[in-house]
Each structure stands twice: as structure tokens, then as C-alpha cells.
Amino acid sequence: MNKKSKIYIAGHTGLVGSAILKKLQNKGYDNFTLRTHRDLDLSNQAAVDNFFAIEHPEYVFLSAAYVGGIIANYTYRADYIYINILIQTHVISSAWKHGVKKLLFLGSTCIYPKETPQPMREEYLLTSPLEYTNEPYAIAKIAGLKMCESFNLQYGTNFIAIMPTNLYGPNDNFNLATSHVLPAIMRKIHLAKCLMENDWNLLRKDFNTRPINGISGDASETEIRSILEKHGITAKEVTLWGTGRPMREFLWSEDLADASIFIMENVDFSDLKQGYKEIRNTHINIGTGNEISIKELATLVKDTIQFNGNLQFDASKPDGTIRKLTDVSKLHKMGWHHAIEIDKGVNYLYNWYINSII
DSSP: OOTTSOEEEETTTSHHHHHHHHHHHHTTOOOEEOOOTTTOOTTOHHHHHHHHHHHOOSEEEEOOOOOOOHHHHHHOHHHHHHHHHHHHHHHHHHHHHTTOSEEEEEOOGGGSOTTOOSSBOGGGTTSSOOOGGGHHHHHHHHHHHHHHHHHHHHHOOOEEEEEEOEEEOTTOOOOTTTOOHHHHHHHHHHHHHHHHTTOHHHHHHHHHHSOBTTBOTTSOHHHHHHHHHHTTBOSSEEEEESOSOOEEOEEEHHHHHHHHHHHHHHOOHHHHSTTOSSOOOOOEEESOSOOEEHHHHHHHHHHHHTOOSEEEEETTSOOOOSBOOBOOHHHHHHTOOOOOOHHHHHHHHHHHHHHHOO
8 A cells, every 4th residue: 555545435524534544644545535425325335346346445444333232233233234244245245356465354353252361362253142231333343354365365456354452542432322432421421511501502502413312412402401301411420330330441442443454565365364273363453452341431431531439330230241351462463552541531631522522
């Protein structure tokens, strides 16, 4: 991949795709073909194939996905398996059909079994049952990495699958019904602080930027308080799902972007299949190798935001997998390490969030 190579980033406006685009631009790449979801519906096979036929991208970052947190994964199970399989199938098959030189597929470490040994090594894939709450999404991502592997073996393509740990960063999703754990915790505590300080100006701006259940900042104080209470947010405390005991690993999205570009520039499928009797598990874990409990994370966010209320945990709600720590030894041997630790990243994300409220 050189600076004039034609690059397509599927999902370039999202958390991961926007970070990849920014990092590529900073490195001097300038030949991009980009489409928003409005311009190109990746679940439409004919539209995707037509795009590849016209644009002929040389390199593809497949970061587009239908994603969400534990609530969304548990509720919209059919959507998560169906839509993600459609996106992956159409982009990967069109990339093969139209001669893409290299493709990077971004999956998730939720592909690993619920009871897998910790930290999770690439070879632990498909060794025991998955976590029930996100099983459909995990199966979709497993299908994606197996598509890359299988196209490589049958057709000689150079498609690489990476499995990032939990991500956070600029352009994250802060929708309280569908977001991942860190942005959900951050927004809940931020809104609780607004209530505690009676800062209705900032609170209404927040609602106008990101309405909650159709409620905007133009609603009455009673309506706003009511919808916040339904999400466990009051002036005195914030209630979060689960026990707070699960351990999670978090990776700053711009670190993932750096790792993605590093792999695209330096690693080929031929490098990954060496040493295998049967060629499988050629995907690469991307993470920090460090973990923090959800309770500790919530406390870190609370301290960063300077909220003086209480944190409560609703143990009647599911925790998900208790531990999900990646083994990143394969990645480290390639020469890449993360740069942003969680305490610094949480501070960066909150500053970004405040600046995003209009």
C-alpha cells in the first residue's frame, strides 16, 4: 500500500472508520473513495457490486458494522446476525470479484467462548459455547473471519481479519439504548452531574444533540427527568446494569486505527498461515493486554467528570462474559503496541463529548 493507492474505508464516519481515515490522512494517504450509508447501502448486494465495479479500490478497510452494547445485542438478536452477515458477505465477495489487492476485516473479541481461558489466544476460537447475550453478533463476526480465511485459501486473496477488544474514542455512539458500556456510563454520569448542578442549559443542549427516546431539549423538565429516571439517572445517583464485577479491556479507537494501518502496510496472509498443519485461526487479536472491572471503570469516569453522587449496580440485569482479556502476543511479535492507557483515554473521550454538544 503506497500513498497514492486507492483506498475504500467501509464505515468511514463511524468510531473505527473515522479514526482510520484520520490516521491515513495524517500519514499522507490521499486517494480515497468514500460513501456514507445514505450513498451506499452495504446490505444491498447489487449496489455494493456496482460500487466496486465502478471505483475499483485497491485496498479495503471493512470497518462498517451494525453494533451496540449488551442491551441492544440482547434485544435485537436477528438484526445483529442478519445485517452484519449481509454487510460482510457483500463487501468481501465484491472485493474478491473485482481484484482488491488487500482487505482488512474488523471483527470483535466477542467471537471467543464464554468460558475460554484467559487471556484469550487466537486458537481458542470455536472451542466451546459463546456468551448468550451477544451470540448472534459473535457468529456473524466468526463468519466474516472465516470468509476471509476461506477466500484466501481458495482464491489466493490477501484478506486479513483482526479482532479488536472493546473500543472507545471520538465519534463513539452515546445512545443510551444501543451504546457500548464506556460511552453509556460516561453519558449517564454526565447527565446526572447536570441534574445535580441544576445546569439545564447544558442538559438541554445534550438532549438536542442526542435525543433520548425521541425526547429533545425542548421537552419540559418533568418529561426530561422522567426519561432520565427510566435510564437510572437522577441528581443523586446513577444505576448501571449488572454487578460491576466483570473485567473488560479497552482500546482507544485511534490506537486501533494505527494497528490496522500497521498490519495493512506490513503483514500479509502468507505471514499468518506459517506453522499451521491446518490453516485456521489466522486472525489477529488487537488490544492492550490490560483489564479493568466495570465498577472501577465507572468510578474512573465518575472521578473524571467530577460527579459527587452515588453509583448503583442492578444485579438483576445480565453481566455478560465475566472476563474478556485478549492475548496480544502475536501482535506484539509483529512490532506493534498500544499508546493510550485507559485513564488518559477516558479524559480524552469526555473532552471530546463535551465539545460535541451543540
